[in-house]
Amino acid sequence: MTRFFLLVTFIATCFSYGFSQKHTISGHIKDASNGEELIGATVKVKNTTTGVVTNVYGFYSLTIEKGAHTLVFSFIGFNSVEKQIDLTENTRIDIELTSGSKNLEVVEISDTRADENINGTQMSTIDMNIETIKKIPALMGEVDIIRAIQLLPGVQSAGEGSTGFFVRGGGVDQNLVLLDEATVFNASHLLGFFSVFNGDAIKDAKLYKGGIPARYGGRLSSVLDVHMKDGNNKKLALSGGIGLISSRLTIEAPIIKDKASFILSGRRTYADLFLKLSNNEDLKNSKLFFYDLNGKVNYNINERNKVFLSSYFGRDILSIAGEFLLGWGNQTFTGRWNHLFSDKLFSNLTLIASDYDYTLGIPDGFDAFEWNSSIKNYSLKNDYTLYLNTKNTLRFGLQSTFIDFNPADFKPLDDNASFNALQLPKKYNLEHGIYLSNEQRFGANLTLDYGLRFSLFQNIGTDTVYNFDQNYDTIPGNSFTSYKKGEIFNHYSGFEPRIGLKYALNDFSSIKASYQRMYQYLHLANNSTSGTPLDVWFPSSPNIAPRRADQFAVGYFRNFKSNMFESSVELFYKDIHNAIDFKDNAQLIFNRLLEGEIRIGSAYAYGAEFFLRKQTGKLTGWASYTYSRSLRKINSLNEGQEYSANYDRPNNLSLVASYQINKWWQLGATFVYTTGLPLTAPTGKFVYQGQTIPVYSERNGARIPAYNRADLSVTYDVKKNAERRWKSSWNLSIYNVYNRKNAFSIVFKEDESTGEPEAIKSYLFAIIPTITYNFKF
Amino acid sequence: MRYLIYLFGGMLILSSCREKIDFDLNDDLPRLVIDATMSTDYKRHKIEITKTSSFYNQQEAEKISGAQVTVSDGTQNIVFNELMPGVYLSDSVAAQVGKTYQLNVTYQGESYMASSSVFPVSQLDSIVTVQEFDTIPIINEVDSTYSLGIAITEQAGLGDYYLFKYYINGFLESDTIREYSFTEDTFIDGISFDFNPLISVYQIDHDNVQSGDLITLEIHSISEDYLDYLAAVLLQTEFRQGTIFDGPASNVGGNISNGALGYFFVSDVSRASTNIP
Secondary structure, three states: OHHHHHHHHHHHHHHHHOOOOEEEEEEEEEEOOOOOEOOOOEEEEOOOOOEEEOOOOOEEEEEEEOEEEEEEEEOOOEOOEEEEEEEOOOEEOOEEEOEOOOOOOOOOOOOOOOOHHHHOOOOOEEEEEHHHHHOOOOHHHOOOHHHHHOOOOOEEEOOOOOOOEEEOOOOHHHEEEEEOOEEOOOOEEHHHOEEOOOOOOEEEEEEEOOOOOOOOOOOOOEEEEEEEOOOOOOOOEEEEEEOOOEEEEEEEEEEEOOOEEEEEEEEEEOHHHHHHHOOOHHHHOOEEEEEEEEEEEEEEOOOOEEEEEEEEEEEEEEEEOOOEEEEEEEEEEEEEEEEEOOOOEEEEEEEEEEEEEEEEEEOOOOOOEEEEEEEEEEEEEEEEEEEOOOOEEEEEEEEEEEEEEEEEEEEEOOOOOOOOOEEOOOEEEEEEEEEEEEEEEEOOOEEEEEEEEEEEEEEEOOEEEEOEOOOOOEOOOOOEEEEOOOOEEEEEEEEEEEEEEEEEEEOOEEEEEEEEEEEEOEEEEOOOOOOOOOOEEEEOOOOOOOEEEEEEEEEEEEEEOOOOEEEEEEEEEEEEEEEEEEOOOOOOOOOOOHHHHEEEEEEEEEEEEEEEEEOOOOEEEEEEEEEEEEEEEEOOOHHHOOEEOOOOOOEEEEEEEEEEOOOOEEEEEEEEEEOOOEEOOEEEEEEEOOEEEEEEOOOOOEEOOOEEEEEEEEEEEOHHHHHOOOEEEEEEEEEOOOOOOOOOEEEEEEOOOOOOEEEEEEEOOOOEEEEEEEEEO | OOOHHHHHHHHOOOOOEEEEEOOOOOOOOOOEEEEEEEEOOOEEEEEEEEEOEOOOOOOOOOEOOOOEEEEEOOOOEEEEEEEEOOEEEEEEEOOOOOOEEEEEEEEOOEEEEEEEEOOOOOOEEEEEEEEEEEEOOOOOOEEEEEEEEEEEEOOOOOOOEEEEEEEEOOEEOOOOHHHOEEEEOOOOOOOEEOOOOOOEEEEEEHHHOOOOOEEEEEEEEEOHHHHHHHHHHHHHOOOOOOOOOOOOOOOOOOOOOOOOEEEEEEEOEEEEEEEOO
């Protein structure tokens, strides 16, 4: 802890020298049409390199010399605003920018547009505006943030149709997915085909692949920070869409004009509603659907105080003939108070709750049962940003989270049931984090963002911890240890340094480097290729040490043609200590001895990422190519030899383009090529008790054929839109245009009728055309 | 109950499309495969030894002749003699509960070993066959089967594992692992079952039996390790359908040393019979 106190002293020192003949300009930058705060908009002093970017609340604070200045406020796709000021005292300037795109024949290229790519210290990060995501051809017409993210460099998908994603060689459980700061434990709907993020309710998503700021912790590989819209505070607005598999409706309106607003957004799939039309009773009683609801209320109490409450509730339901029921979903709740202590000190106090649970059961009969599992967390967080001066921006804060695991609670529903109830020990934990970072400019070219996070994880009773020997068997006579309620019986902690460096070579290019250390105390027991709803999360414990990742990255960033094109090359190396995998044929569900199924080792990943993006003009989009490897070495697996992770795909190419033909027509296209997933292929077989069983030699030693696919979309904004308030558009999307049967998996087995051994590939989606009608009012 | 989840996995199989493809495979060196079971029954016990083959091979597994096969309980040595190629039989003998048996196979100078302890089994009181008509949801097909129900008192204390086998007129019907019924006692520990409600361990297809046929059910005590082995066999074969629920492909490792495949287990056995009404 001494190191932390040193840092506190350091902040105090920074405070004391900050007062010269300078004044602070601060305020919010918003979208003039609906009052939504703009994240990542820039404020620049004209003809200098001095400038700042708005934070996730659209807030900025800039401290400069007193006197006359011209400030330029800009944001991609919006018309820039210049403002002359004579700075004599601390000033508040709130700006509303008007959208520049749809009103013009050709999208203007603004020469003052954001060049954050070059100037920010943050590397390995991609900000995705929902409008960009909406231009990408969508599977079954569902606009999906995670699918868009999978097209970025350094991000891989688990396989066709899956919204699981893997960042720089990290597993799916190494992503911290936040929705308005609340952890989303399983971001999938419908067995992974869709993500829980409803495009209509989302404003912005930012993915950190590296150089993760000190304010985030708890996951090794990435942070996906998703923000919900605040709701229109100017006027009532309705929007929605009718698609082949789902419909959406969003209502947003001011409660008090310019001060308070709300948004309520819902989505439901309805494939199962057709089942109701069936004459078959069983089909009528079957269900397969998901829905989700997003809601948010915002209130700007005054210039210094702002509160919001936001919540998400989503659920998937699968029921077969009313005889079997499976349901799962996430719920999140966030309450937040933004407070400005001064023009320079911005604070957030946040209360968060989130829950992922599933329930499975047979509702009737003597074998009726119900099986529940959940992971809940409750968190209190306090974050500060201190815009000390133009050279230093300090961020500090702390967070405490209580995590409650219910791995499995199985109970018969019939009094005369022929089986017993089973409750696996619940787990209670506390996870704390405290951090301090400073973004400091040294001269015109060099900026450093350095910080330290300290994390602490505690196991709390009541708990039963099993004791294992070297062979992962429980120790006879001493098989478990019990702990009393409230007793903190084990803890882990660690320092997590984070360093980012930017060196501007000139106005259009820079070099960046970063190092980060992350600890992860929660782990996911899942060894299928793709996620299933039946996730079992488990905490670090006396048997399972936390995982630790160190990542180094360097990059070269260059913009061309007045920032019309941005490009980057990044190299990374990631090393994971205490990586986990599961023993062969592990039993991960209903297993009180789950910890005995885990095998510990090391993992590493490295890669090179190339990215070229065009953000303005009629043609926008990006090209991304990644070469990366993700390898593991785990004791007792693969005979102790190194092997490829299940999601290791060395080559990854994505092309995304969107072309605005005129005011009404827009085309979208995507092309994806990746190396096939690793495959463990048999090197023989044997027969035991009538069963033919394959023999394998090397884990993940072969590969499924390479994956490639192209998608197209056409959007037509109805011509009459210009004259009326009701605006509508049609979208036709074609997934997998050339109907390639991309192998999802290959299994080797004997044909059931002939007994002939054969290789069978499974593929999920052939060509899928979808039409969607969208409206706005 | 333990592997219930795989059942649900099966129910959830998406309507993914499948097609046969050509996929070249490499072959590894052949390994010995030993299928060795003994029980507390007084009889001639059988051990079969074969070899692994290349995956696409369509011939029957190659038999291993000329191996020396013995099982020892520490004091007594039971010799298995080769009766026909790859098939080794003991003289009549019964294993005893509580003892640990050691298998020793010597072939071409290499020695392969395994051991198995005999745990007591819960005694079957009686069995019954009840005709049932099940309607398969959605397709509305009526399936007529006999449920093979058991009356048994499961011995108290967690950690018992059972394998069931059944015979029609003395012929083993459940003769491959995919047809085996096996369980642990997590959900049934210490419970007495009579026929109400009916706990069915097998469904016998109506077409396979006639009135008066003799049905015999055996319950074997097995180890947790062997139960895991059987489950792993199913995971790597029957449950491996190429869906998103498949776990990683991996070897099914048995309890035999020196790289041989297969399993050696010795069980306590209890049985009961009934006639199809």
